[in-house]
Amino acid sequence: MYIENLIQFISNLTFWQVLAYFWPFFIIDMFRYVLLDSFLIISYIPKWKRERPLRARARKQLFHERPLVSVIVPGKNEGKHIPKLCRSLAAQTYNQIEIIVVDDGSDDKTAQICRELEAKKEITTFISNRVRGGKASAANTALRYARGEYVLHIDADSFLDSKSIETILLPFYMDENIGVVGGDVRVANINDSLTTSLQAIEYMKTISTGRTVLSMLGILRIVAGAHGMFRKDVLDRLQGWDVGPGLDGDITLKIRKLGYRVVHESHAICYTNVPSTPSKLAHQRYRWDRSLIRFRARKHFDILKPSANFYLSNFISSADNLFFNLLLNIKWWLYTAQILIFQASLLEYIFMINYLLYLIANFIEFSVALLLFGSTTAKWREKKLIFLMPLMPLYTGLFIRIVRTYAYLMEFLHRTSYNDRWNPWKVSKIAKRERL
């Protein structure tokens, strides 16, 4: 009965009604996420093939020069993950690496575990800071003792695919203007819970394909803290990371401001552990999303102003980010208000049609991601996630959106990120006073 009515409703829609009822999808999301992504991705394959000889040459040069890579791993209470990370580093095809682990005031067995690994030479240098200073200071401590030409920043609860370091270094040998290369981040604990499985789909869409697209357009604005390869000289010019949270996005912007290119390398894979319950996930996103306001809209607002340092790509990068995340978030609430006020009687149909439209969009996006990058992982690991597709419109459309709106509001009104326990309170106090 409902389905008949739904079909009836759809067949009676005029073009203008479609536009009026479903404008967010047809005007914005379909273009931005489905058509643009698919189009660019399709141009990505020929580019990948075209560049094959360049990559072969870069690889040859890399193994000829064998530059030292410093893998830096800052973290607090992450000891239990370190042995697995070390094993994955020991198995790298590119092995001219040193591993520097900095313990940021752990109160568990982290120091003991890492000391043992250091004694076994599985870690080159282990530095235990008894006073917690926040992630940026831990990363900077590691940077201070890094001797490599390149610095790989990696989260302690992650591990690498065996070709990862080799692959992520190649772009530097293909374009000397590249300052940092972001690696792909996939979900390690994919089968832990529904929450982690849904995030696996989301990561495939937003990181594997999403960042490839941004990278090809030259407007990639973030290199994940979990997996990014930096030129050491560039990090030295910046004298390391600034106070977080959101320090990975912050340093990417600063590298862009120096005039370097930022690219994403989807074939260099890092697996990371993601929050396994909705509440932990909400906390993580709440922290991440606030940094959009704090860094894009406040600290680096100058990128959007015409000045001597103006770069069009930087402008687009920040504008794109602000527009799609911030304004389109507001758009959703406008749209919801519109439907509730003017089309309340049609709510059940409009909701269902939106759901189906976004379901189809998700299918297309995920299929594109699988088509391009599915071959780089175990056969069923990510492919079977397709059965969870029907949940994705609810996951991204409701759950993630509500957390994001709340984060933006709190940061705009109260600068809550400065009170986050993620940083030690002493550091937060100064950051807030200095309006960093």
Place this chain on the structure above:
Amino acid sequence: MKKPVKLELEPSNRQLLDDKFETHLLSEINTIDATSVAYWLIEEEDDEAIKRLVEAIRRHPAPAIYLRAIVLLTKNNAKKTNTIDHGADALYKISTFDQATADTLSSDFEGVNQWIERIPNLSDHSDINTSLKVLRFISSRDTELLPVMTTQVHNGYDYPSISAMFEKDDDAVIDTLSFLQKQRLLSPRFITKTHLCSHCNGAFLNFKEVCPDCASEEINPDELIHHFKCAYTGEFSEFVFGDELICPKCDKRLHHIGVDYDKPSIIFRCSQCNHSFQEPEINSTCFSCGRSSKPEDQVLQIINGYSATSIGHNAAIYGLESLFSNILETELNLFTHSAFKDFIKIEISRTTRYKITNSTFVILQFSDLENLYIRLGKRAEEVFSELSAIFKSILRQSDIISARNESIFFIILTETDTAQAKQAIDRLTSGITQLLENNLDYSPEVLTRIEKIDAQLEIDNSLERLLENNVH
């Protein structure tokens, strides 16, 4: 009436004590009637001479000579080395030493002298076994033998009152004491512990922090500074500008530690290989042999004080030959513990391989043997010979026996199942009980544990269980 006797290396006329005390040259020591000596007096200025005299006394085989107390007289308060001070039983300044002091000392050492006289056949007794000499010395003093920390000996701790009995400065003193401890003749009391060179047992080690990568000793520590505002982290020296601390990243002045900056840790840097690290390795070089070793390889030595046990006091007077295990040893063939364990292994594989016959393992414990020693005194030897005879009559040539110590015995009864073993052991214990009850009106407690020898047998566990049951 015993009198103090002064010993000297060569005749001299400087001593004002000569006319008051009987004086002899060291070369005449065998002609002195040692039984009439109250204690030995030594008055020499030279450390070497004192050492020679003390050694000559302590190394003498006659108990009446080497056990006698030594009193050292010094001219002034000149500081003697610890080893020599403690090697003597008492130390006096010549100027304060008069007849009255000498008489007081005679009565002070009366206890030691009476102890010496309890030794049977004292006058023609000659001790060549150093272990027995040490045991007799400790027992005669009836105080705890204490170690002294000293740079004079190789392993850092000396027992000066007995070390003069030993020819060489090596580990013989410690070895002898631990042998007597193992025989339950001495009981140890923990005093301290020391780490020794793994190559030469030397106590004098130079400890150094070295680079864990290249072992270089040239390493320098530096404090890390974390500037909160910009998250910059670097070494202290990077921040120093004149009298101020200024952040090299953001050029801000650092004011108060804990408010705008922290010192999260200390990092070492190696000047040789440039390696950075927080935990340097520790290495030690031995002053004696010059070789290096890591702390985990060093020898950990427990340094004990020692006093004689009841068995020890008894054996000190009547000689080590009076010990039960010694007597058993002459009557039966006592195997060492390690040999016994080998026999157990062989029996286990033999019986499980052929599955024709059984053998049985027996533990025998005399729980109150120490009291028996005290009661028996010099009759111990005689009684123990008879006990040995009972052992001999019941055990067969093919049985294997080993003494864990004076009161615990391990036996393998070959080709005997547990029921037969129980009969044999019952006969043994009732024989022993009868002997002691009839002759001494004394009923000893004999604990036994009988186990079939098979793959599950762990003799140390069995012993533990026997001792546990004994406690409960």
